[in-house]
Amino acid sequence: MSRRVFRILIILSVISIIGIITVQIVWVRKAYALRERQFRQTAFIALQDVANQVGRLNGITQSYTAVTQLSPDYFIVNTDSPVDPGILEHYIQNSLRNHHLITDFEYGIYNCESDRMIYGAFVSLNANPETVQASRNLPKFSRSPYYFGIHFPSQTSFIAGHLDGWIASSAAVLLVVLFFGYTLVVVLRQRKLTEVQRDFINNITHELQTPVATLRIAADVLQSDSIFSQPERHRQYVRVVQEESLRLQKQVSNVLQLSRSERMQFTINATEVDLHELLTEAATVFHPHVTLELRAENAVIRADRYHLENVINNLIDNALKYNTAVPHILVQTRNEGNRLLWSVQDNGIGIAREHHQVVFNQFYRVPTGNVHAVKGFGLGLYYVWKVIKAHRWQIVLESIPGVGSIFTVKVGETKKTAFLNF
Incomplete structure (x- = not known):
């Protein structure tokens, strides 16, 4: 399969996934909106029945527009006459159950003499026995002297429960x-x-x-x-x-x-090694391109001598190979707090930012360095990282194309990272 066809398939797959998710979200929203309308219509009918029962109790004929919705979960019911709170609560519970609105509600009755909502109560139809708690202050309605307000605080969960x-x-x-x-x-x-x-x-x-x-x-x-x-x-x-x-x-x-x-599991045979001695030997091998600045006070560390020599030689060898000018390689050691740091700095072609995080991967070769004179397998830096990881150290890459690179090894915590600090 060609790369072009593969990319087209990937794009179409991503578009399909986005389309499926979008369609599903739209249908769920529509289903919720439909259930919300059904809840509102059922609540209207149930509360109208309550108003009719209160009217028959008081010997008056109730209008067919007794129910007014002030918000998605708050309704006002005009009774045109006073009503006993106990009787009203009984009527509301029976009517909601008859219309299959088994959900919590709170209600309040308007007192025209004091001009405020009184006898607020919270009723849970799901509780057994019924739970009654003090209610919050429900808003008033100025168009009728006799009415009660009912609020459904669990409307959202009730509707969601019917969308199983x-x-x-x-x-x-x-x-x-x-x-x-x-x-x-x-x-x-x-x-x-x-x-x-x-x-x-x-x-x-x-x-x-x-x-x-x-x-x-x-x-x-x-x-x-x-x-x-x-x-x-x-x-x-x-x-x-x-x-x-x-x-x-x-x-x-x-x-x-x-x-x-x-x-097999990559293992090391750690012994006491004089890092300055190894760096000096490597500088002798790669003379005259290597300059030493050994500033660390104590360079004796626990490491696998064989693998550490390979790491040092590998980094210096890369610095020589990936260089289009006269190579100048600076090998340094220094102390940073209680840690020992050693680094290999060159004036080579450098590594672009987008390759910093993957340059240590197996088989990976930076494209700009893929020239015949420096052909390789993409295993050198991968091997370096494996050795550093096995020692539980940290390797940091700092590089800018055309300027050079610095590979810094920090004796301590293992981590594969790359930073730009030039």
Whole structure:
């Protein structure tokens, strides 16, 4: 599948997920609005029945517009006559139950003599026995001298309780969408891993074929009879065979070492190591491009000498390879509080910000550094990070393209991070 087709499928999948979620939200909102209208209409009918019962009790004919809604959960019922609170509460409870509005409510009766709502009470139809509590002050209504107000504080939960089917279906759809999204993320990761592995195979094929081809050519030349009459040329080809053999051995060793570390738990054999001694030895090997500034007071640390040497050499070697000018590499040590810090700073091509968080990943190679002169497997910095992690230290990358990079190792807590502090 081409990248273009894959990207189109990803875009369509994302649009589909967003569309499904949007449609589900719209339908749930519409279902809630429909249930809300049904609640309001049922409440109107139930309260109108209460007004009619109060009218018959007082011997008056009640109008068909006795109920007025002041807010989504607050209603005013005109009785046109005084009403006993106990009788009113009984009428309200029976009417709500008959119309299947089994929900809590609070009511208050308007007293025209004192011009205020009196006898406020909270009634729970779900409680057994009934629970009656003091009510808050309900707002007044100025269009009638005899009325009562009723408030449904649990209206939202009552309506939501009648949307169980919608909520369950929405949860099922959301679960399916989440699984689909997770599958999509896994597919993207697997595709990325496949691309990385393909690049790795291409790199390793090129890196192994180059010395093999050189060895084959050198072997053909050394087999010729005329080469023995040219001692200088003979020594040159023998040197080529030796160099290419060592190069091939090093590449195979790197791959095998990584393979073993991936199959088995990466362990270290920690002993007391003089860091200044290791850095001095590395500076001698890479002379004259390395400058030392060893400022740490006590550089004796517990570390695996073999792996620590490899880390130091790897960082310095990268600083030399990824450099288009005359290399100037500064290796420093210093104390920061109770911690020991050592760093390798170069004046190379640098690493762009977007690569800082992934430069330590396995097989990853910065695109700008993917030139023939510095071909590799993308394993060097990954190995460095694994060693730092095994020691429970911290490695920090600071880099700007065209300026250079600083890899700082802090002896202590393990963390893979990257900062820009130039």
